[in-house]
Amino acid sequence: MKLRAALGTIDNPPTHDPQKQAPMTTSATETPARFPGAQARQNRTHEMHLIQEALARAHVQERLYEAESERVARRLVRARRLSRRAERASLRARRALALVVMQ
Numbered sequence: 001m002k003l004r005a006a007l008g009t010i011d012n013p014p015t016h017d018p019q020k021q022a023p024m025t026t027s028a029t030e031t032p033a034r035f036p037g038a039q040a041r042q043n044r045t046h047e048m049h050l051i052q053e054a055l056a057r058a059h060v061q062e063r064l065y066e067a068e069s070e071r072v073a074r075r076l077v078r079a080r081r082l083s084r085r086a087e088r089a090s091l092r093a094r095r096a097l098a099l100v101v102m103q
Helices: 038-102
Strands: none
Touching: none
16 A cells, blocks of 8 residues: 655645745646647636635634534533532531531
8 A cells, every 4th residue: 555645735735835846837738739628627627626625624614613612612611610619618618607606
């Protein structure tokens, strides 16, 4: 089984150093002259692929945001619950102290 290195995408290259990136030049020899619309179709296909990548990335970001919001909400609920428990313990301690002082 061969492992391939992650190549990245146009939107998210593996490196931001221009010297290390592959040149983004296209030559006339890549698409034969007998298919004049091939380059346009290829560009459309590539653009559609990038749209799908952007949608997937946005979906993942949204899910991460929802998960973090849920974690924050759970922490807040737990903190309120612990605060109420501490308040009740404080009231019990005050009552016990008052009973001791009164006797």
